Amino acid sequence: MSAKKNPAARALPVIVLCAVLGTAALSALALLLGVAIDGYLAGGAGVPDAWVAAAVAALLVAGAAAVATPRLVARATAAQEAGDRQAVLLKYFTLGQGYTGARAGGELVSLATDAVEKRARFRAGFSAPALAAVLAPILVVLAIGVFIDPVAALLLAAALPVIPLLVTGFQKLYRTSSANYRRSQGMLAASFMDTLNGLGMLRLNNAEGAAGARIAAASERVRRQVMKLLAGNQLVLLVIDATFALGLITGSVVLAGWRMGGGHISPGQAVAMVLLSTLMLQPVAFVGGFFYIGMTGRAAEREITGLLDTDPGIATEVAPGEGEAPGHAGGLAVENLSAGYGGRPVLQGVSLQFPAGSHTAVIGASGSGKTTLVRVLQGQLTPAHGAVHDGSGNTLGPLQLRAASAVLDQGAGLLGGTVAHNLRVGRPDATDGELRKVLGRVGLEALGLETPVGEAGHGLSGGQAQRLGLARALLAARPVLIIDEPTSDLDPDTEARVLETLASATGEKTTITVTHRLGLLSGCDRVAVLEHGRVVEAGPLDQVLAAGGYLAAALAASRAGTDSNPRGDA
Incomplete structure (x- = not known):
């Protein structure tokens, strides 16, 4: 993410400058105090007005920097987090089901939440203040060299490389612990999400205890990794406090006394030198944070960078708003x-036509490749070979496909909230009048816009949930409607009502209904039959049936077994 697009990147130099100005103001106060001490020892009656003005100015700058720096850090951290989370989610959408479907949901959630937060805290909330703290000793040494004693400044400068050397050494020592912590946290999130998604099944099988034990074990692994990092953090603080902080202050006192005893500096300058040496300890305050915020942040950054650098393999991908979506005339x-998924092929050499305004049923048994095909058509999955075109032969990338298609999945995909909230997922700017009109088209006039839907649509009947999902798809006003197993969980009467609604509401859209049910052929004018990832029959429905091939035989067998299979499954 470039600085042009990321406000956090623009804020980082401002944070560093603000913190450095604060250090410069404190350095000025120490020097002014030394001047006042020398004036008092020389028998001066008081401090001049210029001294008072300089001291007040330095105090104001130091106070402003102390107030402004944390606020700038908080704003930059929030902006970094928001930008990173958007980039991660957009990358998920670009990579599609082939990437996200091959990974545990909990790991993806952990990456998009915890890893993003840690990276933002490291990049914006830690890196800029830490850089300013590293610059502070250099500024102090320059102030001592210019205003007090060049020899003392050179001797103090010898201490400057100590902290970077210690940090580098400990970083290498604890790098493995940081990476193990991130892995353990991802595994915990994945275990928790798996248990949450399968909670009903676990309860039915009396397996809650075993699932809880797995989560507890994963939590214990995370706890141990955190304790390792914290133990390393305390060790680092102890070593640095003993070898650097105490040594620097003691050394500066001895150095000031030596130079003052030799007549090279005044008592006031000696006091100022000791006070300035305390400002050289600013990096110490960030060393402890580096081994938790810094190392975990860098581990999270490697994960996020690895995701963002993943090649989607999409030659035709375009940004939103670019390119043309297929229209009614294009199909x-x-x-x-x-x-396929993870290198495992599902569809192989599939070629199909979906003319504009047609209603095509994609038929096949479970495992035939129907779901994979619909994910490609929805822009969720990037094909390994081949392409999707509009009627003019223009190649369509996933973003173009998503912009052109409305989707009705078998689960309807309803959100908790109201009917209006769910409908506006398809078109956020729709008016209440437009919402009521589309509800009327699918036979849901009785539902009010503020009717609660319930979690996952559990506040509605199965037929109402499917028709509400259809209303949302219709409201999106997109030329292609993709319907995936729309009646798989419905009873025959509800199924008949949903099919009737589909037939009357889809209108002139290019509609693709994916199912393993032969009973859904009614209302379709075209058909495509998949078997083991290949097309075995395709074309106008009447022509395919007249050919007397696979579909005709399956339909005849289904009708012969109507009494035992009233729903007409293939």
Whole structure:
């Protein structure tokens, strides 16, 4: 993410400058105090007005820096976190189901939440103040060399490389612990999400105890890794306090006394030198934080960078708003398409036509590749080979496909909240009148816009949930409607009502209904039959049936077994 697009990157130099100005103001106060001490020892009646003005100015600058720096840090951290989270989520959408589906959901959640927070805290909340703290000793040494004693400044400068050397050494020592901590945390998130998603199944099988034990074990691994990092943190603080902080203060006192005894500096300058040497300890305050915030932040940064650098393999990907989405006159065409998950092929050499305004049923048994095809058409999955075109032959990337298609999945995908909230997912700017109109089109006039839907649509019947999902898809006003197993969990009467709604509401859209159910052929004018990831039959429905091939035989067998299989499953 470039500085042009990331406000946090623009804020970092401002934070460093603000902190450095604060250090310069404190240095000026120490020097002014030395001047006042020398004046008092020389028998002066008081401090001049210029001294008072300089001291007040330095106090104001130091106070302003102390107030402004943490506020700038907080704003930069929030901006960094928001920008990183957007980049991660957009990358997930770009990589699609082929990437996210092959990884544990908990790990992805951990990356998009905890890792993003740690990276933002490291980049914006830690790096800039730490850089300013590293610059502070250099500024102090320069002040001592210019205003007090060049020889003393050179001797104090010898201490400057100590902290970077200690930090580098301890960083190498604890790098493995930091990486193990991030892995353990990802495993804990994955275990928790798996248990949460399968809670109903676990309760039915009396397996809650075993699942709880797995989460407890994962939590214990995280706790141990955190304790290792904290133990390393305390060890670092102890070593640095003993070898650097105490040594620097003691050395500066001895150095000041030696130079004052030799007549090279005044008593006031000696006091100022000791006070200035305390400002050289600013990096020590960040060393302890480096081994928790810094190392975990860098580990999180490696994870996020690895994700953002992942090649999506999408030659036709475009930014939102670029390119043309397929219109009613264009339809869709799939050419020599191969796709799968994690290198495992599911679709192989699939070529299909979806003419504009047609309603095509994609039929096949479970495992035939229907879901994989629909994910490609939705822009969720990047094909390994082949492409999707509009009617003019233009290649469509995933973003273009997502912009052109409305989707009705078998689970409807409803959110907790109201009917209006769910409908506006399809079109956020829709008016209440438009919402009521689309509800009427799908036979849900009785539902008020403020009717609560319940978590995952549990406040509605199965038929109401499916029709509300259809209303949302219709409201999006996109030329392609993709329907995936719309009646798989419905009883026959509810299924009939949903199918009737589909037939009357889809209108002139290019509609693709993906199912393993032969009963959904009614209302379709085209059909494509998949078997083991390949197309075995495709074309206008009447022509495919007249050919007397696979579909005709399956349909005849289904009708012959109507009494035992009233829903007409393939």
